[in-house]
Amino acid sequence: MMQKPAQRLTLFLLLAPAILWLGLLIVLPHVEILVLSFSERVAPRVYAFGFRNYLEFFTEPLYWRTFARTAFMSILVTALTLVLAFPIALYIARVAQGRVKAMLLLLCLLPFWVSELVRTLGWMMLLRETGVVSYILRAVGAADQPVELLYNDGAVILGLVYGGLLFMIVPLANALESLEPAVVEAGFDLGGSRWTVLRRIVIPHAMPGIVAGCIIVFMLTVGNFATPVLLGGKNGLWFTEQIYAQFITRFNWPQGAAFGMLLLLLSSAIVWLGLRLTGQSLGTTLKQA
Amino acid sequence: MTLCIGSVMAPSTDLDIVRVTKRFGAHAAVDDVSFSVAPGEFFSILGPSGCGKTTLMRMIAGFEHPTSGDIRIRGQSMIGVPANRRPVNMVFQSLALFPMMSVGENVAYGLTCRGVSRAEAEERAGRMLERVGLKGFGERRVTALSGGQRQRVAIARCLVLEPTLVLLDEPLGALDLKLREHMKIELKQLQGTFNTTFAYITHDQSEALVMSDRIAVMNQGRFEQVGSPRELYHNPATPFVASFVGETNRLQGEASASNGAIAVRLPSGAVVQGQGRAGQAALAFVRPEAVALAQDPSLLGSLPNRFEGRVSAVLFDGAASSLLIDTAGFAEPVRAVLPQAGPLAGIQVGAPVHVGWTADAMKVFAA
Numbered sequence: 001m002m003q004k005p006a007q008r009l010t011l012f013l014l015l016a017p018a019i020l021w022l023g024l025l026i027v028l029p030h031v032e033i034l035v036l037s038f039s040e041r042v043a044p045r046v047y048a049f050g051f052r053n054y055l056e057f058f059t060e061p062l063y064w065r066t067f068a069r070t071a072f073m074s075i076l077v078t079a080l081t082l083v084l085a086f087p088i089a090l091y092i093a094r095v096a097q098g099r100v101k102a103m104l105l106l107l108c109l110l111p112f113w114v115s116e117l118v119r120t121l122g123w124m125m126l127l128r129e130t131g132v133v134s135y136i137l138r139a140v141g142a143a144d145q146p147v148e149l150l151y152n153d154g155a156v157i158l159g160l161v162y163g164g165l166l167f168m169i170v171p172l173a174n175a176l177e178s179l180e181p182a183v184v185e186a187g188f189d190l191g192g193s194r195w196t197v198l199r200r201i202v203i204p205h206a207m208p209g210i211v212a213g214c215i216i217v218f219m220l221t222v223g224n225f226a227t228p229v230l231l232g233g234k235n236g237l238w239f240t241e242q243i244y245a246q247f248i249t250r251f252n253w254p255q256g257a258a259f260g261m262l263l264l265l266l267s268s269a270i271v272w273l274g275l276r277l278t279g280q281s282l283g284t285t286l287k288q289a
Numbered sequence: 290m291t292l293c294i295g296s297v298m299a300p301s302t303d304l305d306i307v308r309v310t311k312r313f314g315a316h317a318a319v320d321d322v323s324f325s326v327a328p329g330e331f332f333s334i335l336g337p338s339g340c341g342k343t344t345l346m347r348m349i350a351g352f353e354h355p356t357s358g359d360i361r362i363r364g365q366s367m368i369g370v371p372a373n374r375r376p377v378n379m380v381f382q383s384l385a386l387f388p389m390m391s392v393g394e395n396v397a398y399g400l401t402c403r404g405v406s407r408a409e410a411e412e413r414a415g416r417m418l419e420r421v422g423l424k425g426f427g428e429r430r431v432t433a434l435s436g437g438q439r440q441r442v443a444i445a446r447c448l449v450l451e452p453t454l455v456l457l458d459e460p461l462g463a464l465d466l467k468l469r470e471h472m473k474i475e476l477k478q479l480q481g482t483f484n485t486t487f488a489y490i491t492h493d494q495s496e497a498l499v500m501s502d503r504i505a506v507m508n509q510g511r512f513e514q515v516g517s518p519r520e521l522y523h524n525p526a527t528p529f530v531a532s533f534v535g536e537t538n539r540l541q542g543e544a545s546a547s548n549g550a551i552a553v554r555l556p557s558g559a560v561v562q563g564q565g566r567a568g569q570a571a572l573a574f575v576r577p578e579a580v581a582l583a584q585d586p587s588l589l590g591s592l593p594n595r596f597e598g599r600v601s602a603v604l605f606d607g608a609a610s611s612l613l614i615d616t617a618g619f620a621e622p623v624r625a626v627l628p629q630a631g632p633l634a635g636i637q638v639g640a641p642v643h644v645g646w647t648a649d650a651m652k653v654f655a656a
Contacts, residue, residue: 180385182385183388185350185352185372185379186379186381186387187398189352189373189378189379190398190399190402190446190447190450191399191450192373196402200387200389200390201387205389
């Protein structure tokens with residue numbers, strides 16, 4: 001009986017850093033932002049409870065259009081990343097052996113040793129009017145004047161897919177690795193074509209990995225700031241820019257807080273929808289990631 | 290030469306392997322192997338692990354390609370035909386059931402691959418499950434089945450496609466002993482009721498002996514002997530077959546021919562009489578059940594091989610009980626079957642005993 005309170009105290013002390021971390025850095029700011037988002041300015045330095053910040057979002061087309069555009073583009077980026085990452089992950093998990101496998105994973109990881117900002121600036125050097133791609137196009141005669149490849153949706157998508165690739169490849173390769181080779185062979189042996197085996201055996205098996213990768217990439221993309229701003233310029237129109245503008249440029253913190261909450265709601269809703277549509281549970285997905 | 294064999298080949302066989310060789314680098318995993326399997330036959334390839342039997346089977350299934358030679362199914366060459374177009378289905382060692390599908394979907398998979406409508410495939414899968422004794426299991430997850438049930442699903446999944454040939458790659462290896470004994474009989478019965486040709490590979494000689502119509506004993510990429518279980522057991526063609534198939538006593542010595550029989554002088558100077566052919570060095574084999582036991586030496590009077598020994602161990606295993614007998618002049622104890630109904634049933638370690646066997650029972654080979 002004497003030991004019980006002591007044990008409980010030990011447990012509490014062990015958990016304390018994690019609880020403090022979660023509480024102070026994640027839960028508390030979100031509560032603060034939630035409260036802030038419901039306050040509206042009635043006079044200078046006088047705030048009252050109200051829904052005006054949320055109403056503003058729905059009445060001003062720029063806001064909800066940017067919002068919808070962000071959601072749509074993020075889904076597109078996630079889908080493109082999945083399509084690109086799948087064959088790579090398949091190769092890493094099922095074809096490459098030993099050192100080649102480790103090398104390939106390392107190659108995927110390598111770009112992430114430099115900061116996101118530097119990576120994005122790298123893309124800018126390639127794509128700008130005076131950049132490498134433009135120069136090559138002129139050199140081979142495909143263009144007779146400098147080509148501006150930056151500041152369009154294509155550049156934004158390119159940058160975002162590039163940034164998300166690793167986070168798709170790792171959970172996918174993990175999921176594909178656990179597929180027994182004999183199961184794939186049995187799929188062929190019983191008369192399945194490559195497509196049938198992929199559709200009915202490989203993809204269903206990799207589903208937890210696919211969903212995990214998609215959730216991570218989608219979250220990273222929706223919340224990305226540097227890539228759309230740098231590669232999209234004025235045409236970037238990413239919702240995070242609106243949040244930034246409200247907090248920093250306009251100094252309208254309640255409005256920015258409301259946008260922040262909306263973005264949180266959006267990504268949670270889409271993740272929930274994705275899980276429902278694929279019939280996966282959050283638990284198995286997290287295990288895979 | 291190969292072409293010539295092909296044109297003469299009668300189409301009354303389901304599978305013809307013609308001088309197939311498979312090399313991995315300099316190593317020949319399968320070395321110039323030829324054999325044929327008749328329709329409805331249960332054909333086993335028996336060999337130790339690493340003898341090339343799995344490679345041979347994977348070539349028939351289409352997962353490996355022979356370096357040279359031809360594989361024909363019902364007279365048609367399978368060279369260049371991918372695995373999913375061959376009239377051959379395989380039961381894998383791990384069974385390789387599809388864990389993402391239900392039992393019914395596993396069985397219907399092959400049918401839907403062939404373009405059979407979903408409804409018809411389901412119905413045929415249901416009937417097949419009924420035939421293998423799994424009626425009403427269609428909706429279950431494969432992970433919810435016992436070992437024996439999974440086995441039957443793996444076989445049903447092949448048989449529903451009515452293949453010319455079913456390949457079985459040591460499918461009983463993962464089962465516990467009791468279930469394995471049971472599945473041996475069940476497999477044989479299944480093969481009988483469906484009258485499908487089975488090619489079965491195993492390293493377990495008892496599996497091969499119990500189930501097969503014919504067995505090929507394989508060693509280091511080559512076939513040592515092909516024959517019925519009885520032929521292999523009673524008339525082994527090589528020392529490898531003699532020692533690999535069934536229990537046996539192995540003696541080494543120098544051969545010298547004597548009238549009709551062959552005498553082998555053991556290093557200790559003792560001489561045994563046997564049948565066979567050998568040069569200088571000889572290997573002689575005698576089965577434990579061919580060794581007669583008696584406490585009174587006069588009962589063994591007519592036998593050319595007679596020795597006196599002492600029981601060093603009693604290996605009690607019901608009807609398969611045997612004795613190890615330390616025998617003067619023999620490097621290793623002689624193993625003899627101990628009949629549980631005979632006068633020696635109660636014999637104890639240390640008891641003196643006389644052993645003997647006929648010259649016919651002793652097979653002699655060149656070492």
